[in-house]
Amino acid sequence: MDYRITHLKQLESEAIFVLRETAAQFEKPVLLFSGGKDSIVMAYLAKKAFWPAKLPFPLMHVDTGHNFPETMEYRDRFVKDLGAELIVASVQEAIDQGKVVEETGVNASRNSLQTVALLEGLENGQFDAALGGGRRDEEKARAKERFFSHRDAFGQWDPKNQRPELWNVFNGKKHHGEHFRVFPLSNWTEMDIWQYIKLENIALPELYFSHERECFVRNGVIMAVTEFTQPQPEETVEKMQVRFRTIGDTTCTGANVSSASDLDAIIDEVAAARNTERGTRADDKRSESAMEDRKKQGYF
Amino acid sequence: MSEKENNSGYLDMDLLRFTTAGSVDDGKSTLIGRLLYDSKAIFEDQLEAVEKSSKSRGDENVNLALLTDGLRSEREQGITIDVAYRYFATPKRKFIIADTPGHIQYTRNMVTGASTANLAIILVDARKGVIEQTCRHAFIANLLRIQNVVVCVNKMDLVDWDQAVFDKIVSEFKSFASRLDNLINITFIPASALLGDNIVDKSENMGWYNGPTLLYHLETVYNGSDFNHIDARFPIQWVVRPHSDKYHDFRGFAGRIAGGVFKPGDAVKVLPSGFESKIKSIHLMDEELKEAYSPMSVVMTLEDEIDISRGNMLVKANNPPKMLQDIEAMVCWFSSTKSLSGRGKFIVRHTTNDVQAIVSEVKYKVNINTLHKIEDDLELKLNDIGRISIRTSAPLFVDSYSKNRITGSIILIDPLTNETVAAGMII
Numbered sequence: 157m158d159y160r161i162t163h164l165k166q167l168e169s170e171a172i173f174v175l176r177e178t179a180a181q182f183e184k185p186v187l188l189f190s191g192g193k194d195s196i197v198m199a200y201l202a203k204k205a206f207w208p209a210k211l212p213f214p215l216m217h218v219d220t221g222h223n224f225p226e227t228m229e230y231r232d233r234f235v236k237d238l239g240a241e242l243i244v245a246s247v248q249e250a251i252d253q254g255k256v257v258e259e260t261g262v263n264a265s266r267n268s269l270q271t272v273a274l275l276e277g278l279e280n281g282q283f284d285a286a287l288g289g290g291r292r293d294e295e296k297a298r299a300k301e302r303f304f305s306h307r308d309a310f311g312q313w314d315p316k317n318q319r320p321e322l323w324n325v326f327n328g329k330k331h332h333g334e335h336f337r338v339f340p341l342s343n344w345t346e347m348d349i350w351q352y353i354k355l356e357n358i359a360l361p362e363l364y365f366s367h368e369r370e371c372f373v374r375n376g377v378i379m380a381v382t383e384f385t386q387p388q389p390e391e392t393v394e395k396m397q398v399r400f401r402t403i404g405d406t407t408c409t410g411a412n413v414s415s416a417s418d419l420d421a422i423i424d425e426v427a428a429a430r431n432t433e434r435g436t437r438a439d440d441k442r443s444e445s446a447m448e449d450r451k452k453q454g455y456f
Numbered sequence: 457m458s459e460k461e462n463n464s465g466y467l468d469m470d471l472l473r474f475t476t477a478g479s480v481d482d483g484k485s486t487l488i489g490r491l492l493y494d495s496k497a498i499f500e501d502q503l504e505a506v507e508k509s510s511k512s513r514g515d516e517n518v519n520l521a522l523l524t525d526g527l528r529s530e531r532e533q534g535i536t537i538d539v540a541y542r543y544f545a546t547p548k549r550k551f552i553i554a555d556t557p558g559h560i561q562y563t564r565n566m567v568t569g570a571s572t573a574n575l576a577i578i579l580v581d582a583r584k585g586v587i588e589q590t591c592r593h594a595f596i597a598n599l600l601r602i603q604n605v606v607v608c609v610n611k612m613d614l615v616d617w618d619q620a621v622f623d624k625i626v627s628e629f630k631s632f633a634s635r636l637d638n639l640i641n642i643t644f645i646p647a648s649a650l651l652g653d654n655i656v657d658k659s660e661n662m663g664w665y666n667g668p669t670l671l672y673h674l675e676t677v678y679n680g681s682d683f684n685h686i687d688a689r690f691p692i693q694w695v696v697r698p699h700s701d702k703y704h705d706f707r708g709f710a711g712r713i714a715g716g717v718f719k720p721g722d723a724v725k726v727l728p729s730g731f732e733s734k735i736k737s738i739h740l741m742d743e744e745l746k747e748a749y750s751p752m753s754v755v756m757t758l759e760d761e762i763d764i765s766r767g768n769m770l771v772k773a774n775n776p777p778k779m780l781q782d783i784e785a786m787v788c789w790f791s792s793t794k795s796l797s798g799r800g801k802f803i804v805r806h807t808t809n810d811v812q813a814i815v816s817e818v819k820y821k822v823n824i825n826t827l828h829k830i831e832d833d834l835e836l837k838l839n840d841i842g843r844i845s846i847r848t849s850a851p852l853f854v855d856s857y858s859k860n861r862i863t864g865s866i867i868l869i870d871p872l873t874n875e876t877v878a879a880g881m882i883i
């Protein structure tokens with residue numbers, strides 16, 4: 157007998173193992189849910205890990221307030237179907253309370269403010285582990301991260317001094333006030349995510365599929381016209397056939413021209429893609445080590 | 457070649473995890489960059505970013521090592537500090553690459569990357585030959601029982617593509633490796649990571665070499681499973697109790713199978729209690745499975761109501777692991793602040809168990825160059841490898857590491873700092 161499972165099933169099994177270790181090793185974990193495909197797959201795997209019981213931890217959405225309405229509808233439906241508890245950590249509240257100051261100007265983004273709302277959300281809920289949908293193939297600093305990533309009392313990552321992580325024996329021990337970020341999807345690629353969504357027939361927000369919407373081009377990035385992203389006078393608005401490869405805050409998520417309206421078409425598109433999915437993320441373009449710097453401060 | 461060009465057959469791909477090893481500056485990161493670049497697994501924006509930073513650093517060529525050296529300090533110093541994981545696929549195989557640091561100071565990160573690998577590429581600088589760090593990494597690969605080793609003699613461009621240099625290094629390495637019991641499948645490839653010779657494309661400068669290119673070898677090498685499918689071991693991670701109307705009496709035991717094959721109807725024994733029962737059902741969410749084996753994550757239910765909790769193990773009665781409180785292990789020491797001489801108190805983590813433990817003795821250390829036992833200096837310090845005896849506060853259910861990588865491995869945690877100070881392979 158040849159007892160083998162496919163690489164996708166190996167990734168599934170690994171992620172479920174990590175999710176269960178997190179539930180078992182920490183007192184109060186929380187799953188960070190953005191409404192993007194990675195966090196959807198992670199939450200789906202959490203359902204698999206603990207079925208037929210409910211998730212032993214709540215979901216937390218770090219809400220910049222700059223959402224696509226489609227994401228919010230999806231989020232609320234998804235959470236209800238899952239029977240999970242949802243906590244919202246609001247960037248708007250942090251701004252209103254004067255804890256952070258908003259960027260100004262045309263390219264203002266609340267992306268960096270997410271870190272503050274996130275760290276506050278974790279502290280308010282006294283969460284000691286935050287499950288994130290980050291993948292090592294996304295970005296060069298992420299490629300360096302452990303499954304169990306230790307954070308000091310200030311939520312900071314010390315990339316030069318990470319704990320060794322042997323086999324799949326995870327060490328989640330920590331001092332009071334410290335916490336961990338845990339990344340069950342570490343070894344998944346964008347292609348793995350899409351293939352798995354298809355294999356398991358997981359419903360996604362409409363934004364991932366081709367649709368017509370009003371857009372304009374800024375710094376080479378196609379931006380959707382939304383309440384929060386308005387064209388400047390010199391920028392022209394056009395109706396375009398687009399879809400999103402990643403979904404984040406509207407102010408830093410670019411669209412791609414695409415006619416891919418179902419999963420098979422998206423998979424073909426991902427297979428032929430010549431740029432990474434974060435290539436349309438304005439937040440990574442700010443400097444060479446933008447991601448590392450944000451992660452050091454406590455970003456996802 | 458790349459994952460991008462291939463879609464059909466995706467659900468039927470084999471997974472090979474490999475790691476790089478070798479001394480600092482031997483060209484490990486450059487080699488991985490070259491492998492990704494020549495097999496077209498690099499995206500345009502990634503390449504642009506690397507071209508841009510190469511230029512601003514004043515590098516002559518595009519510095520392909522920057523594709524994996526992603527941290528700011530790594531780029532500043534031109535060395536690798538921590539493991540980078542990269543992914544690519546060819547029509548038959550999906551690869552997970554761990555590019556590890558060669559610097560001795562970061563050996564623990566090398567061990568991290570190597571611990572999950574099925575294959576190790578050990579690089580040797582053609583000008584330097586086999587040096588201490590080559591030996592150390594080969595020794596670690598052997599200790600971790602990595603089945604396949606490729607010795608890549610790199611920088612052949614700097615020795616005039618000379619076959620004599622290659623042959624000499626091959627025999628140097630062979631004579632060292634003959635003393636390592638597990639390094640059996642060794643393939644030697646002369647290469648230039650910088651120029652791309654014998655990485656993806658066959659070298660035009662070394663007509664004397666008739667063997668495979670590195671990529672061809674990675675795609676075709678026999679990838680025997682590292683999982684044990686003989687000795688049934690199911691360490692319990694979590695007990696599933698839904699407390700819902702529909703699943704009122706459901707009591708499932710969740711975990712990832714560490715060895716053997718389990719089927720509904722199988723008689724099983726619970727450790728440490730010794731109670732016996734039969735498997736009623738095996739679940740993966742709404743799927744009911746007819747059998748489950750390593751490395752699958754599942755939930756099992758039993759015919760009888762038995763008290764079982766995290767840290768327990770389900771096994772078959774006729775083939776149990778050893779239940780031990782006295783454990784012998786080879787360890788790699790990782791801590792720069794805490795050394796071990798004589799006795800010490802630690803937490804041992806083994807599968808899903810945590811126990812208090814006392815190291816009762818350091819038996820010997822290994823001299824990496826000669827492979828001789830050192831018995832007159834028994835202090836284990838950063839990057840040392842040695843054999844220790846441990847006494848645990850409760851029995852662990854163990855196999856030897858050579859029999860099962862999962863039930864045969866432990867880590868040692870310092871109870872004061874919570875740091876992982878050592879990795880151990882049970883003898």
Ligand SMILES: Nc1nc2c(ncn2[C@@H]2O[C@H](COP(=O)(O)OP(=O)(O)OP(=O)(O)O)[C@@H](O)[C@H]2O)c(=O)[nH]1
Binds near residue numbers: 481486521537649
């Ligand atoms: N001439 C020549 N130079 C090479 C070759 N491969 C790598 N180099 C150079 O050797 C230097 C070190 O290469 P790296 O790839 O960073 O070495 P490394 O083994 O990853 O080093 P660490 O990760 O720090 O241990 C760089 O300057 C490379 O350009 C080669 O085949 N020929």
Ligand SMILES: [Mg+2]
Binds near residue numbers: 484521535536558
């Ligand atoms: Mg390197």
